[in-house]
Amino acid sequence: MDAKNIIETGKAVLGIEFGSTRIKAILVAPNNQSIAQGSFTWENKIVDGLWTYSVDDIWNGLQECYIALRENVKSKYNTDIKVLAAIGISAMMHGYMAFNEDQKLLIPFRTWRNTNTVKAATELSSLFNFNIPLRWSISHLYQCILDKERHLQEVKFITTLAGYVHWQLTGEKVLGIGDASGMFPIDSTTKNYDAEMIRKFEELITPYHFSWKLQDILPSILLAGKSGGTLTKEGAALLDSSGQLQPGCPLCPPEGDAGTGMVATNAIRPRTGNVSAGTSSFSMIVLERELSKAYEVIDMVTTPDGAPVAMVHCNNCTSDLNSWINIFKEYQYLIGAKIDESEIYEKLFSHALEGDNDCGGLIYYNYISGEPVTGLTEGRPLFVRSVNDKFNLSNFIKSQLYATICVLKIGNDILFNDEKVMVDRITAHGGLFKTKNVAQRFLAAALKTPISIMETAGEGGAWGIALLASFLVNKETNQTLDEYLNHKVFAGNTGIEVTANDDEINGFNAYTENYKLGLSIEQAAIKFKK
Numbered sequence: 382m383d384a385k386n387i388i389e390t391g392k393a394v395l396g397i398e399f400g401s402t403r404i405k406a407i408l409v410a411p412n413n414q415s416i417a418q419g420s421f422t423w424e425n426k427i428v429d430g431l432w433t434y435s436v437d438d439i440w441n442g443l444q445e446c447y448i449a450l451r452e453n454v455k456s457k458y459n460t461d462i463k464v465l466a467a468i469g470i471s472a473m474m475h476g477y478m479a480f481n482e483d484q485k486l487l488i489p490f491r492t493w494r495n496t497n498t499v500k501a502a503t504e505l506s507s508l509f510n511f512n513i514p515l516r517w518s519i520s521h522l523y524q525c526i527l528d529k530e531r532h533l534q535e536v537k538f539i540t541t542l543a544g545y546v547h548w549q550l551t552g553e554k555v556l557g558i559g560d561a562s563g564m565f566p567i568d569s570t571t572k573n574y575d576a577e578m579i580r581k582f583e584e585l586i587t588p589y590h591f592s593w594k595l596q597d598i599l600p601s602i603l604l605a606g607k608s609g610g611t612l613t614k615e616g617a618a619l620l621d622s623s624g625q626l627q628p629g630c631p632l633c634p635p636e637g638d639a640g641t642g643m644v645a646t647n648a649i650r651p652r653t654g655n656v657s658a659g660t661s662s663f664s665m666i667v668l669e670r671e672l673s674k675a676y677e678v679i680d681m682v683t684t685p686d687g688a689p690v691a692m693v694h695c696n697n698c699t700s701d702l703n704s705w706i707n708i709f710k711e712y713q714y715l716i717g718a719k720i721d722e723s724e725i726y727e728k729l730f731s732h733a734l735e736g737d738n739d740c741g742g743l744i745y746y747n748y749i750s751g752e753p754v755t756g757l758t759e760g761r762p763l764f765v766r767s768v769n770d771k772f773n774l775s776n777f778i779k780s781q782l783y784a785t786i787c788v789l790k791i792g793n794d795i796l797f798n799d800e801k802v803m804v805d806r807i808t809a810h811g812g813l814f815k816t817k818n819v820a821q822r823f824l825a826a827a828l829k830t831p832i833s834i835m836e837t838a839g840e841g842g843a844w845g846i847a848l849l850a851s852f853l854v855n856k857e858t859n860q861t862l863d864e865y866l867n868h869k870v871f872a873g874n875t876g877i878e879v880t881a882n883d884d885e886i887n888g889f890n891a892y893t894e895n896y897k898l899g900l901s902i903e904q905a906a907i908k909f910k911k
């Protein structure tokens with residue numbers, strides 16, 4: 382059956398991902414190949430010192446992204462989307478969205494990027510004897526409690542961005558297990574919130590006499606393959622402002638971009654791993670055994686089918702790089718040159734390959750916000766060089782690109798060197814890899830591991846949630862997610878692999894040593910530059 386027929390007979394599956402910079406939609410055929418795409422660029426804002434997106438931005442972004450998808454369908458197949466086989470919603474994880482009983486958002490959405498939660502995260506990590514990162518929802522909730530925020534008495538429900546959008550589309554207050562594992566720790570045996578940690582938290586907040594219990598305000602957890610409800614009439618209108626889309630199609634459990642990244646790279650089995658690099662960067666290795674202890678820089682999450690995963694997460698990846706791309710764009714405008722943004726990325730990235738393996742001594746800190754792995758609660762973008770360093774364009778861009786993955790390397794060195802975690806395959810995805818063979822090569826040098834990239838790398842998260850929605854409706858009886866991915870999606874395709882040579886590995890190591898030493902300069906910038 383051709384793509385037009387698939388769309389017109391309602392067999393296409395839709396995946397939508399709210400990335401921090403790009404909202405992406407992918408339509409896939411029953412064979413899981415992408416048949417149409419759409420995207421919309423949006424930006425987080427700082428309001429009263431906290432990173433947020435408004436509720437209007439969320440719904441406007443969703444509708445614009447869906448319009449872009451419909452336009453793509455129209456131009457490729459001269460048809461429209463009326464019925465879908467299934468839908469999946471994914472988004473940036475963690476953060477804090479708290480609602481009252483009238484479904485009103487009580488305070489602006491606090492995203493994963495906020496680092497105002499140090500006190501809460503530190504106290505909870507010690508109470509649970511489990512690393513609770515600053516960006517997890519429970520850190521945000523507890524920080525609100527410590528800060529005596531007034532909205533707390535009214536809280537009826539807290540969820541993530543994916544959980545919120547899914548709820549409004551279906552009426553169901555549910556979350557996939559991967560996304561839930563970024564709200565509160567999960568017990569991999571019961572595949573539910575960790576009961577003992579819930580008990581400890583309830584005890585901790587008893588003196589505040591809230592009208593709610595934590596268990597009652599968290600979303601219920603669903604594993605991949607379970608139904609997350611169906612698209613309501615109101616939900617269809619929220620998604621498709623043209624009114625063409627019919628209600629009634631099933632939705633898979635909403636998932637976080639960690640889970641969808643694992644699915645899109647076929648990395649849900651122990652000893653597989655993946656790296657996502659877009660606005661933020663994070664690596665996820667599926668573990669064979671628990672780590673020997675809790676580490677402040679390693680977050681424990683789960684695959685969409687509940688297996689334990691060690692994650693290193695970095696708040697800053699491409700945001701500051703984009704500011705430099707804009708400078709080059711402005712320059713092109715000034716000299717009257719043609720402006721094609723993707724060409725600017727491609728030209729500059731490719732030129733970076735000409736640079737020295739240690740970037741000629743240049744160092745770049747791309748911190749537009751705090752960076753927990755290097756111990757910073759604020760950031761100042763900072764370029765550092767000495768007179769004798771080799772300052773040229775290729776080294777400058779290379780230092781920018783190394784900066785997008787250097788913190789990831791620092792965290793992963795613990796996992797590979799101290800914990801001796803073994804991994805057979807690491808696959809990368811995210812916008813940074815849209816230019817082929819550059820960031821991929823640098824990442825291979827940083828992690829001292831071959832890195833594979835699939836054709837879908839640029840839209841990984843949206844494709845991942847489309848696959849989870851497809852798994853819901855297209856799996857065979859009793860087929861596991863792992864079997865589905867291996868037989869019905871990847872069928873042996875592991876992408877294109879790149880391995881770094883010793884010079885590249887040594888060069889990245891040298892850059893990292895300079896970078897670590899220079900962190901005091903970044904600390905001084907934070908202190909003296911307001």
Ligand SMILES: Nc1ncnc2c1ncn2[C@@H]1O[C@H](COP(=O)(O)OP(=O)(O)O)[C@@H](O)[C@H]1O
Pocket residue numbers: 399400401402403404658659660661699700702703723724726727730810811812813814815816839
């Ligand atoms: N042609 C390109 N080559 C390399 N990087 C690119 C290119 N186009 C966009 N990017 C980078 O990809 C980023 C977006 O990545 P993405 O994974 O979609 O982010 P998110 O999911 O956080 O919104 C952009 O901010 C930009 O830095």
Ligand SMILES: O=C(CO)[C@@H](O)[C@@H](O)COP(=O)(O)O
Pocket residue numbers: 399400401402472473474475493516563637638639657659660661662663694
């Ligand atoms: O925090 C996590 C994963 O733990 C992400 O959701 C968050 O960094 C946002 O990711 P993106 O940069 O939008 O891909």
